[in-house]
Amino acid sequence: MSRRPQTDLAVLGALSVEPMTGYALRAAITSTLGHFWSESFGQIYPALARLEEAGLVGRDEERRFTLTDPGRVRLRELLAEPIERSPARNGLLLRLFFGRTLGREQCIELLQDAVREAGESLATLAAIRAEVEAENSPDRDYFLLTIAAGEAGARAQAQWASSSIASLRQSPDQPHPRD
Amino acid sequence: MSRRPQTDLAVLGALSVEPMTGYALRAAITSTLGHFWSESFGQIYPALARLEEAGLVGRDEERRFTLTDPGRVRLRELLAEPIERSPARNGLLLRLFFGRTLGREQCIELLQDAVREAGESLATLAAIRAEVEAENSPDRDYFLLTIAAGEAGARAQAQWASSSIASLRQSPDQPHPRD
DNA sequence: AGAAACATGTAAAATGTTACATGATTGT
DNA sequence: ACAATCATGTAACATTTTACATGTTTCT
Numbered sequence: 442m443s444r445r446p447q448t449d450l451a452v453l454g455a456l457s458v459e460p461m462t463g464y465a466l467r468a469a470i471t472s473t474l475g476h477f478w479s480e481s482f483g484q485i486y487p488a489l490a491r492l493e494e495a496g497l498v499g500r501d502e503e504r505r506f507t508l509t510d511p512g513r514v515r516l517r518e519l520l521a522e523p524i525e526r527s528p529a530r531n532g533l534l535l536r537l538f539f540g541r542t543l544g545r546e547q548c549i550e551l552l553q554d555a556v557r558e559a560g561e562s563l564a565t566l567a568a569i570r571a572e573v574e575a576e577n578s579p580d581r582d583y584f585l586l587t588i589a590a591g592e593a594g595a596r597a598q599a600q601w602a603s604s605s606i607a608s609l610r611q612s613p614d615q616p617h618p619r620d
Numbered sequence: 621m622s623r624r625p626q627t628d629l630a631v632l633g634a635l636s637v638e639p640m641t642g643y644a645l646r647a648a649i650t651s652t653l654g655h656f657w658s659e660s661f662g663q664i665y666p667a668l669a670r671l672e673e674a675g676l677v678g679r680d681e682e683r684r685f686t687l688t689d690p691g692r693v694r695l696r697e698l699l700a701e702p703i704e705r706s707p708a709r710n711g712l713l714l715r716l717f718f719g720r721t722l723g724r725e726q727c728i729e730l731l732q733d734a735v736r737e738a739g740e741s742l743a744t745l746a747a748i749r750a751e752v753e754a755e756n757s758p759d760r761d762y763f764l765l766t767i768a769a770g771e772a773g774a775r776a777q778a779q780w781a782s783s784s785i786a787s788l789r790q791s792p793d794q795p796h797p798r799d
Numbered sequence: 800a801g802a803a804a805c806a807t808g809t810a811a812a813a814t815g816t817t818a819c820a821t822g823a824t825t826g827t
Numbered sequence: 828a829c830a831a832t833c834a835t836g837t838a839a840c841a842t843t844t845t846a847c848a849t850g851t852t853t854c855t
Binding site for chain 2: 447450451454457458474475476477478479481513516517520521524525526527528529530531532533534535536537538539540541542543547548551579580582583584586587589590593594596597598600601604605608609612
């Protein structure tokens with residue numbers, strides 16, 4: 442099965458929340474969905490064109506893209522499909538796995554970056570959470586669910602990275618192999 | 621910058637641990653690295669051919685691929701490069717974000733799957749951990765670091781999903797929009 | 800002898816990113 | 828008028844997956 446349905450899912454889903462221009466859609470995917478989803482710029486307009494062709498999205502008076510009734514049906518279908526997992530690609534863990542070659546100090550630096558990054562994530566998520574909690578959208582509880590996932594992940598990363606730094610500091614630095 | 625360096629990093633790194641055939645390399649990437657990295661089958665042999673051409677890997681008496689000295693230098697270079705983050709693509713969160721359309725019960729099922737999955741991950745990781753702890757490899761401490769990351773993530777996911785299920789059960793199910 | 804696993808590769812198709820191109824609208 | 832932002836798209840390129848193709852070795 443192609444991965445295009447996943448792009449369609451993101452696009453139709455975003456339009457189910459509110460009608461938007463392609464430009465706004467891109468901004469929504471970058472900012473709101475950005476913590477757990479991404480679509481590259483060059484995917485969105487072709488997807489919209491295809492979906493419009495198929496009658497799944499239309500335009501309102503202000504030329505914003507809207508979800509049609511068939512589009513809503515299609516969205517439900519896509520939501521019910523089994524989750525396609527994207528391949529794991531964690532560059533940090535890949536580097537730490539070969540940490541003996543990279544060297545202890547550099548590993549510690551990477552882990553410090555990870556702690557900092559997790560902190561930044563938590564700050565961003567707190568801001569988004571405040572915004573979402575202020576709204577009274579019917580989607581609110583579900584939005585908060587995804588925010589909570591991000592927060593849980595960030596906290597786990599911060600704790601893991603911190604304790605990893607501590608344990609690396611206790612172990613002796615080994616010389617690089619063959620140096 | 622192309623993403624090929626990332627594939628090279630995985631291949632050279634794996635060979636830095638021990639010499640292997642391409643077949644074994646693939647198995648190593650699937651099983652050991654599999655929790656945080658993936659390379660598709662069709663990438664590995666072309667990468668090996670390219671790296672051999674460039675003199676970064678060679679063959680030992682048993683025709684296993686080995687890391688050459690220039691290869692080790694290149695590996696260090698690649699390890700020191702900034703981490704390229706791969707785009708976030710979390711199908712579970714994408715579906716939950718549109719949970720109002722998907723429906724509360726289906727969301728709960730997805731979350732239950734997530735809890736189960738996290739449990740399976742923890743079991744697999746525990747097995748790998750036991751194996752690695754038994755070894756006395758110089759890479760051991762770094763391997764354990766990456767295992768700990770997986771464990772932390774899995775535990776965070778299990779907790780988040782469990783408490784999300786509880787909170788969804790408390791909120792009333794809203795009818796599907798426009799049904 | 801046959802099955803299963805080992806081993807190496809290629810080609811086509813699908814996917815995805817990046818850079819470029821163009822014009823309208825809005826605020827200063 | 829000018830800059831910034833809004834808005835829509837295309838084309839070239841890079842990456843990745845999947846399916847196919849082929850032969851060897853090892854175990855039963």
